[in-house]
Amino acid sequence: MAFSPSAPSPSTPPPxxxxxxxxxxxxxxxxxxxxxxxxxxxxxxxxxLAKILSFCALSSPHIAHARSLxxxxxxxxxxxxxxxxxxxxxxxxxxxxxxxxxxEDMLEKGLRPDSFTFPYLVKLFANSQALQxxxxxxxxxxxxxxxxxVYVRNNLMSLYAVCGEVRSIRKLFDGFPERDLVxxxxxxxxxxxxxxxxxxxxxxxxxxxxxxxxxxxxxVAVLSACAELGDLELGRNLHRxxxxxxxDMDVFVGNALVYMYSKCGDVDSAYQLFNQMPVRNVVSxxxxxxxxxxxxxxxxxxxxxxxxxxxxIEPDAVTLVGVLNSCASLGALELGQWVHAYINRNxxxxxxxxxxxxVDMYAKCGRIDRAMEVFGGMAHKDVYTYTSMIVGLAMxxxxxxxxxxxxxxxxxxxxxxxxxxxxxxxxxxxxGLVDVGLRHFESMSAAYGLVPQMEHYGCVVDMLGRAGRxxxxxxxxxxxxxxxxxxxxxxxxxxxxxxxxxxLGETVAKRLLDVEPQEEGAYVLMSNLYTAGxxxxxxxxxxxxxxxxxxRKTPGCSLIEIDGVxxxxxxxxxxxxxxxxxxxxxxxxxxxxxxxSSQDEARHHSERLAMAFGLIGxxxxxxxxxxxxxxxxxxxxxxxxxxxxxxxxxxxxxxRYRFHRFKDGWCSCNEFW
Numbered sequence: 231m232a233f234s235p236s237a238p239s240p241s242t243p244p245p246x247x248x249x250x251x252x253x254x255x256x257x258x259x260x261x262x263x264x265x266x267x268x269x270x271x272x273x274x275x276x277x278x279l280a281k282i283l284s285f286c287a288l289s290s291p292h293i294a295h296a297r298s299l300x301x302x303x304x305x306x307x308x309x310x311x312x313x314x315x316x317x318x319x320x321x322x323x324x325x326x327x328x329x330x331x332x333x334e335d336m337l338e339k340g341l342r343p344d345s346f347t348f349p350y351l352v353k354l355f356a357n358s359q360a361l362q363x364x365x366x367x368x369x370x371x372x373x374x375x376x377x378x379x380v381y382v383r384n385n386l387m388s389l390y391a392v393c394g395e396v397r398s399i400r401k402l403f404d405g406f407p408e409r410d411l412v413x414x415x416x417x418x419x420x421x422x423x424x425x426x427x428x429x430x431x432x433x434x435x436x437x438x439x440x441x442x443x444x445x446x447x448x449x450v451a452v453l454s455a456c457a458e459l460g461d462l463e464l465g466r467n468l469h470r471x472x473x474x475x476x477x478d479m480d481v482f483v484g485n486a487l488v489y490m491y492s493k494c495g496d497v498d499s500a501y502q503l504f505n506q507m508p509v510r511n512v513v514s515x516x517x518x519x520x521x522x523x524x525x526x527x528x529x530x531x532x533x534x535x536x537x538x539x540x541x542x543i544e545p546d547a548v549t550l551v552g553v554l555n556s557c558a559s560l561g562a563l564e565l566g567q568w569v570h571a572y573i574n575r576n577x578x579x580x581x582x583x584x585x586x587x588x589v590d591m592y593a594k595c596g597r598i599d600r601a602m603e604v605f606g607g608m609a610h611k612d613v614y615t616y617t618s619m620i621v622g623l624a625m626x627x628x629x630x631x632x633x634x635x636x637x638x639x640x641x642x643x644x645x646x647x648x649x650x651x652x653x654x655x656x657x658x659x660x661x662g663l664v665d666v667g668l669r670h671f672e673s674m675s676a677a678y679g680l681v682p683q684m685e686h687y688g689c690v691v692d693m694l695g696r697a698g699r700x701x702x703x704x705x706x707x708x709x710x711x712x713x714x715x716x717x718x719x720x721x722x723x724x725x726x727x728x729x730x731x732x733x734l735g736e737t738v739a740k741r742l743l744d745v746e747p748q749e750e751g752a753y754v755l756m757s758n759l760y761t762a763g764x765x766x767x768x769x770x771x772x773x774x775x776x777x778x779x780x781x782r783k784t785p786g787c788s789l790i791e792i793d794g795v796x797x798x799x800x801x802x803x804x805x806x807x808x809x810x811x812x813x814x815x816x817x818x819x820x821x822x823x824x825x826x827s828s829q830d831e832a833r834h835h836s837e838r839l840a841m842a843f844g845l846i847g848x849x850x851x852x853x854x855x856x857x858x859x860x861x862x863x864x865x866x867x868x869x870x871x872x873x874x875x876x877x878x879x880x881x882x883x884x885x886r887y888r889f890h891r892f893k894d895g896w897c898s899c900n901e902f903w
Contacts, residue, residue: 279303280313293318293328300335308344311336315350324358348376349385356389364389384412391420411442419451422458430455431464443475446483453486457493465490481509485517492521512546519552528556529796532565545572547584554587561857561884563595564794570604580604586614593622596855596882596889613639613647621653626889627898629661636670648680655689660888660899664697688717695725700734716746723752727759735759750776750783788836789857792847799839808843815842823872832865837883841870845877853880861886871895 283296296314300306314332318325329351336343348371355364368386371377377386383402390398399420403413414437421430434452437444444452449472456465469487477483484507491500504510504518515538522531535553538545545553550569557566570588573580580588585608592601605611605619616639623632636654639646646654651674658667671690674680687710694703703722707714719742726735735756742752753776760769776783786801799806806812816838820827827833837858844854862870862885874881875895883890891898 280310283310284313284317308341312346319350319354326358326360326363329354345379345381348382352385352389356392359393361393380408380410384416387416394424396420396424415448415451422451422455427455427458446478446480449477450482450486453490457490460494462494462496465494481511485513489517497525516548523552523555528559531556551583551587554591558591558594560789560796561595561855562791564791566591566595581608581610586618590618598622598626613644616644617650624653624657627660629657632657652685659693664693667693684715688721691718692721695722698729716749720751723755727755732759732763748781750781786836787859788840790840790844799836801836802834811846812839812842815846819873832863835866837866856883858885871897
């Protein structure tokens with residue numbers, strides 16, 4: 231029997247309804263109220279039924295009941311259907327097909343949608359990125375003459391923005407003269423999300439010329455665009471606008487400013503703003519930590535993370551990725567392992583960007599075995615997952631395994647990107663697989679449609695140079711479609727130094743200095759090359775030329791983590807609290823290895839200081855893990871091999887190019903680095 235809420239019996243008193251229907255939490259209670267209304271309808275029935283429908287639509291198990299209830303009402307109101315659409319749009323589930331069924335039912339009942347119906351449905355479709363359904367709804371809005379309504383149009387623009395349909399947003403925006411602040415903000419956000427930051431800023435300027443004042447939402451959108459452009463001056467102007475126009479500096483605007491300054495490289499301003507924010511959420515901390523990481527302030531990022539913990543802020547996946555990236559760069563294995571344990575304890579899925587960050591962290595902290603464990607346990611592996619593992623294996627000199635994984639990647643249907651091939655070519659270089667590497671280089675364009683960049687050409691030059699094929703390396707450079715940069719010439723000069731080719735080295739050094747006059751490597755490598763070839767006077771001449779031309783040499787810096795604390799050492803510095811003990815240990819192993827300190831120019835190189843600190847600061851069975859910013863020199867490489875045997879220690883050193891694992895007087899690089 232159908233029910234009409236508009237036709238109550240005048241002789242029947244209305245049912246006693248609860249004063250607070252919102253407090254009802256049981257379906258049984260609602261069914262009792264529903265039965266009373268169906269039995270004795272009254273003027274109160276329609277709004278009460280709307281609330282019942284709202285309750286049912288919010289819960290998946292009861293959606294079917296809501297549809298059944300509407301089917302039993304002779305003349306359901308538009309309010310009832312709009313209530314259902316509103317509830318469905320608030321769900322975090324994809325209910326596109328369900329909402330379409332309700333919409334079709336509504337039309338069959340002879341009801342016409344209004345300016346509330348479409349925004350609810352559009353929001354629901356936007357949440358599910360259901361572009362096709364949204365376009366169909368847009369067409370129906372045009373048919374109903376509701377597309378000119380600014381509220382409907384703004385919601386349609388938001389749908390297209392979520393789906394990346396910038397042209398559709400612009401067409402809607404340009405199609406009607408009536409635009410409010412939401413219209414402008416939605417267009418700016420749409421451009422920003424689509425990666426068209428410059429266009430987003432131009433729209434913002436156009437909006438200001440229309441004498442509209444931006445609010446916080448608008449400023450968040452345009453600040454995001456500014457961040458992507460890296461335009462610090464524009465960002466400062468936007469910050470001044472916020473102050474001058476008294477835009478509410480809520481947590482969202484504050485976060486956007488911190489992110490903008492960080493992305494534009496002004497970490498000090500970002501940090502100052504962050505510290506001044508009266509309210510901070512996890513996004514605030516993430517913006518600041520990520521900004522520090524992106525600006526290579528890794529130690530500061532970890533310090534901020536510890537402050538975050540002390541203030542009781544729970545990190546999320548984004549936080550942990552930033553922390554793991556810092557651990558990877560600093561070689562902070564202990565903290566990285568703590569983060570991994572935290573992920574496991576809190577049931578965070580070690581997949582996607584989190585899993586990739588774990589793989590990268592373990593690989594760069596010298597635990598390639600743990601990296602492979604995490605990699606093997608990941609259910610979903612994308613190009614970044616495979617690339618992190620391939621690059622990690624290459625850094626550890628495990629070229630054959632890296633190439634096997636690359637083959638497995640292709641078999642899994644995952645297409646490599648440019649960074650993947652950097653890893654593949656590096657693997658071939660460190661393993662001496664020249665012909666294999668050349669075939670992979672050719673396959674970049676032939677098989678995968680990727681255009682080799684300068685870095686790929688540099689890998690090939692490095693690969694040929696390491697193998698002693700200097701003539702082939704010269705021919706390869708001559709065939710490059712772009713002008714070689716300092717990295718290319720530096721790789722070849724390094725090969726000349728390795729293989730003692732002074733004549734070619736002089737030519738290459740000149741080319742390197744033509745490209746980069748302040749390139750320290752040209753002077754240092756040629757000085758070493760001359761000295762090794764018994765041309766000490768020429769070697770001294772290069773050193774003097776370096777000083778005369780005021781070429782600054784990058785100071786060597788080595789890091790070692792002990793008990794979760796990162797200790798930093800620089801050549802010859804005595805700032806560490808235990809500097810006296812460190813230098814005493816350096817003198818001790820030099821004496822025991824019969825090294826003449828007066829002839830050992832590298833005796834106080836940063837890696838030796840870090841190693842000495844590790845020897846005095848850890849138990850005898852503890853592996854030492856050191857990270858150096860430059861390539862380890864031959865003298866230090868030889869000394870560390872001997873120290874590993876003398877003190878029975880495993881010493882893992884990551885330099886600028888690869889890992890060296892020293893044990894029992896032997897190095898994993900097999901002298902090929």
